[in-house]
Amino acid sequence: MTKNDQLSYGIIVVAAGRGERAGSLQDGPKQYRLIGGRPVIVHTLDVFAAWPAQKTIIVVIHPDDETLFAEAARHLTDKNLTVSIVHGGATRQQSVLAGLKALESSGVTHVMIQDAVRPFVDHALLDRCASAFAEGHEAVLPGLAVADTLKRAASDGTVIETVARAGLFAAQTPQCFRFEAILAAHQRAADSARSDFTDDAALAEWAGMTVALVEGSVDNVKLTLKRDIAMADEKLSRDLMPDVRTGNGYDVHQLVPGDGVTLCGVFIPHDQALLGHSDADVPLHALTDALLATCGAGDIGDHFPPSDPQWKGAASHLFVEHAVKIVREHGGTIMNADISLIAEAPKIGPHRQAMRERLATMLGISLERCSVKATTNEKIGFVGRREGIAALATSTVVFRARGR
Known part of the structure; x- marks a missing residue:
C-alpha cells in the first residue's frame, strides 16, 4: 500500500453564493444555470464523483436553495452518489467552515475545497494535488x-x-489541505473575527501553514459573469459527442405440445407451447438482453437466473421493465425497439399491433418507435421443423452526452 492509498478525502463544494455578477437573480444562482443541458454544479460534482480516490462529498448551499439543489441532483450521472448538504453562511469563509465542521466525524485525512462554479476541473489536476499530499x-x-x-x-x-x-x-x-490543520485554522480565524481572507490558501498562510503550488489547468475557469456561463454552454454544446448505443439480443426456446405461446406479452392460441423457466417469451428475453447491453449490465441470466425459483412461470415483461429501469438509472433514453421473430407458426401478423402496443407500454416510448417483424426459416433447421422459436432484438439508447 502506498502512502497515497492511506489518504481519504473530504470534498467540500462551495455553492452558497448568490452570483450577482452573473446577471439578474431572476435567472437564479449561477451554480444552477444550465450549461450543456445540465446545471453547472452537476458538472462539478460529476468530476469528483468519478474520481477513484476514497472520498466523502459535502455540498454547502444557501438555505434558500434546497429545492434548486434537489432538482439539480436529478441530473447527476452517478445515481448512487451520496452527497450531504449543509447550509452556508453570509461569507464564503463561513460557508467553508460549515463544510469543514460537517466533515469532523467522517474520519477523512485531507480535504479539497472546490468552487461549485469551476465545472471544468479534471482528474489530472486532482491527481496532482493528491501526489503533493503523498510527498508530505x-x-x-x-x-x-x-x-x-x-x-x-x-x-x-x-x-x-x-x-x-x-x-x-x-x-x-x-x-x-490536511483536514485537521485547515479546520483549526478556520476556527482560529472565526474566533479572531477575521473574515477578510479571499481564499482558503490565504487563511492557511495566515495560520502559518506552508502552501505548495501545483500546476493548475487552463480549462479550470471560474464562471463569474453571465458571459462566462454563455461561453461555457457554447463550449459544451459544441464539444458534446452524442452517446448513442445499440444493443442486440438473441434468444430461442423449445416448442413442446401445448395450447399456445406468449410472444411480446401477447398470448396466441396454438397447438404448441414454449418451454422455459419463466413464461418463455422469446422476444422479450432477447429485448431484455439488448437493453442491458447498452449500459454493460450483463445479460438476463445475471439478473434473473433460471435456478431461482421465484422466476418460475414469471411474466417476461418484468424482465424488460427491470432492464428499462437500469438503462434509465444510467442516464439512457430508449429510442426504439425492433423485434424479429423466426417461426414457422403461429401467424404473427394478426397480433403484431397488440405486440407493438405492449412494447410501447413496457418501454415508455411511442408506438411508432416499436417494430415487430416475423419470418419463417423456410422449413430449414430446428425452426423449420417447428422444434423452437427464435427472436432477435435491437434497441437504440441515447445516453446523456459528456463534454469530457
Whole structure:
C-alpha cells in the first residue's frame, strides 16, 4: 500500500453564493444555470464523483436553495452518489467552515475545497494535488503562472506602475489541505473575527501553514459573469459527442405440445407451447438482453437466473421493465425497439399491433418507435421443423452526452 492509498478525502463544494455578477437573480444562482443541458454544479460534482480516490462529498448551499439543489441532483450521472448538504453562511469563509465542521466525524485525512462554479476541473489536476499530499505537503494550491503584464492603478484610473509578474500565480480550486490543520485554522480565524481572507490558501498562510503550488489547468475557469456561463454552454454544446448505443439480443426456446405461446406479452392460441423457466417469451428475453447491453449490465441470466425459483412461470415483461429501469438509472433514453421473430407458426401478423402496443407500454416510448417483424426459416433447421422459436432484438439508447 502506498502512502497515497492511506489518504481519504473530504470534498467540500462551495455553492452558497448568490452570483450577482452573473446577471439578474431572476435567472437564479449561477451554480444552477444550465450549461450543456445540465446545471453547472452537476458538472462539478460529476468530476469528483468519478474520481477513484476514497472520498466523502459535502455540498454547502444557501438555505434558500434546497429545492434548486434537489432538482439539480436529478441530473447527476452517478445515481448512487451520496452527497450531504449543509447550509452556508453570509461569507464564503463561513460557508467553508460549515463544510469543514460537517466533515469532523467522517474520519477523512485531507480535504479539497472546490468552487461549485469551476465545472471544468479534471482528474489530472486532482491527481496532482493528491501526489503533493503523498510527498508530505499539508497544503496544496493549484495555480497558473500569470502571463499578462500587470499594472497597478491609481484611484483616478491612471497607471502608477507596472508590476513584475515573475513568481506570480493565479489561484484556482480545489484548494487542498490536511483536514485537521485547515479546520483549526478556520476556527482560529472565526474566533479572531477575521473574515477578510479571499481564499482558503490565504487563511492557511495566515495560520502559518506552508502552501505548495501545483500546476493548475487552463480549462479550470471560474464562471463569474453571465458571459462566462454563455461561453461555457457554447463550449459544451459544441464539444458534446452524442452517446448513442445499440444493443442486440438473441434468444430461442423449445416448442413442446401445448395450447399456445406468449410472444411480446401477447398470448396466441396454438397447438404448441414454449418451454422455459419463466413464461418463455422469446422476444422479450432477447429485448431484455439488448437493453442491458447498452449500459454493460450483463445479460438476463445475471439478473434473473433460471435456478431461482421465484422466476418460475414469471411474466417476461418484468424482465424488460427491470432492464428499462437500469438503462434509465444510467442516464439512457430508449429510442426504439425492433423485434424479429423466426417461426414457422403461429401467424404473427394478426397480433403484431397488440405486440407493438405492449412494447410501447413496457418501454415508455411511442408506438411508432416499436417494430415487430416475423419470418419463417423456410422449413430449414430446428425452426423449420417447428422444434423452437427464435427472436432477435435491437434497441437504440441515447445516453446523456459528456463534454469530457
